[in-house]
Amino acid sequence: MNPLLNPMTSIPLAINFFSAPKRLHRFSREKMEKYRDKAFRRVVEYAYTVPLYHKKYKAAGIHPSDIRGIRDIGKLPFVSKEDLIKNFPDGIIPAGCNKDGVHVVSTSGSSGKPLSIYTDFYTMVTAIGPFMRELNIFNLHWRKSKIAHIGNFGQNKIDGVVKRNVLSRVKLLYSSNNVLLLNAFDPIKEIINKLDDFKPDLITSYPATLQHLAYFKKKGFGKNINPQLINSGAEVLDEYTKRYVEEAFGCRVLNVYSSVEAGSDIAFECFEGTWHIHHDFFNLEAVDDEFEPVALGEKGHVVLTRLFGRGTPIIRYTGMEDWVTLSEEDCNCGLKTPSIKYGVEGRISSTVFLPDGRLFPSASFVFISSALNELKTNMVKQFQIVQRKIDEIDILLVIDHNLKEEKGPSVDALFEKIKEVYHKKVGAGVKINVKEVEEIKSSYGKPPAIVVSHVHPKEGYRLINQKI
Numbered sequence: 001m002n003p004l005l006n007p008m009t010s011i012p013l014a015i016n017f018f019s020a021p022k023r024l025h026r027f028s029r030e031k032m033e034k035y036r037d038k039a040f041r042r043v044v045e046y047a048y049t050v051p052l053y054h055k056k057y058k059a060a061g062i063h064p065s066d067i068r069g070i071r072d073i074g075k076l077p078f079v080s081k082e083d084l085i086k087n088f089p090d091g092i093i094p095a096g097c098n099k100d101g102v103h104v105v106s107t108s109g110s111s112g113k114p115l116s117i118y119t120d121f122y123t124m125v126t127a128i129g130p131f132m133r134e135l136n137i138f139n140l141h142w143r144k145s146k147i148a149h150i151g152n153f154g155q156n157k158i159d160g161v162v163k164r165n166v167l168s169r170v171k172l173l174y175s176s177n178n179v180l181l182l183n184a185f186d187p188i189k190e191i192i193n194k195l196d197d198f199k200p201d202l203i204t205s206y207p208a209t210l211q212h213l214a215y216f217k218k219k220g221f222g223k224n225i226n227p228q229l230i231n232s233g234a235e236v237l238d239e240y241t242k243r244y245v246e247e248a249f250g251c252r253v254l255n256v257y258s259s260v261e262a263g264s265d266i267a268f269e270c271f272e273g274t275w276h277i278h279h280d281f282f283n284l285e286a287v288d289d290e291f292e293p294v295a296l297g298e299k300g301h302v303v304l305t306r307l308f309g310r311g312t313p314i315i316r317y318t319g320m321e322d323w324v325t326l327s328e329e330d331c332n333c334g335l336k337t338p339s340i341k342y343g344v345e346g347r348i349s350s351t352v353f354l355p356d357g358r359l360f361p362s363a364s365f366v367f368i369s370s371a372l373n374e375l376k377t378n379m380v381k382q383f384q385i386v387q388r389k390i391d392e393i394d395i396l397l398v399i400d401h402n403l404k405e406e407k408g409p410s411v412d413a414l415f416e417k418i419k420e421v422y423h424k425k426v427g428a429g430v431k432i433n434v435k436e437v438e439e440i441k442s443s444y445g446k447p448p449a450i451v452v453s454h455v456h457p458k459e460g461y462r463l464i465n466q467k468i
């Protein structure tokens, strides 16, 4: 049966569906704190019925009744990705749970073993809330605007699970004519033709896919693809790619921060460039290498708590591996939420460590934009920065040789400039190889990362500690 036809499910869902987007504007700070505390108590109580969490909380001497609100979050133990992997399947869902109503979603396993967790219909529908709110803020309409999402719809992939189990059932709420779901791994010309017929108001995809689309748009393909806005997620969007895509489509490109574990957008970039956290749906903490909280305004490893939903609870989860700097500064757009200063700075596994003890999160290591901006060229179709060893970095470029630029630089001049920019940043002790390649290969069912590091974070930290 369609769960929406059951009033026990559909009434609370409908209330949530329509009230969630407005909550940030409507609630005072005090009311929001109360709301978050209550949601947090509820997820902790639920987690206590899940063997992994139950065991951890017992071992730490914590009972849900000790938790009065978010301020007590520090009493709870952390949960790592390994914890979830080791305890799958029976340890990460309430004991005796009927598995008919739940679905498995998996990550692509880019760093080792893929992670699988459980979700259910209620959780997936609630998770549409942050997205509805974003549409509202971006002046788009959830029923009238045409939304194209280019993602990964494979078996057990979050996009695919939502498509099969939620979007097919919420036609009562949503007109399916206004949503187009495409696979990022389909041939690009096919994607362009479908987008051209659909004429989207909003496109959501990965930076590498957007860059690819922008390249063809600049070549004159997809005349009817003129969105009002583009959202980029799942990977760090660097300044060069952002500018390139904005130029090609003539609209803003804004970041969204989501993850499979979150099942939704955790944060989004507003028109003012602030990354607002959907803090009625999620709580973020930033901690250091010893798992001690860092002060507001300081960079740390992200720790995620999902304040809603069933299936596998996500409480004080450390497995997302992103660097964040949390802030409570006001934003000119008027939204009052905590935010991520400078945006999400990339995966810890792709952090670049230098021999002098400096560390660069991947997003802060894309200096290539400044070289390309200075030379005023668009000839780089795609690029990737690969740290081979602590003192050797490859910069791979895919060059568009067909591009006719009025006063463009030569390829050699471009290579020299990029090398110079990087040498200035990293120091003379690091070898920089700028290379032209035919294509940048992807693996793990995700478009290629912009920064890849083969230096293990452990090795990097060892070096940093030696220097301090």
Ligand SMILES: [Zn+2]
Residues within 6 Å of the ligand: 270, 271, 272, 273, 274, 276, 331, 332, 333, 334, 335
């Ligand atoms: Zn804002």
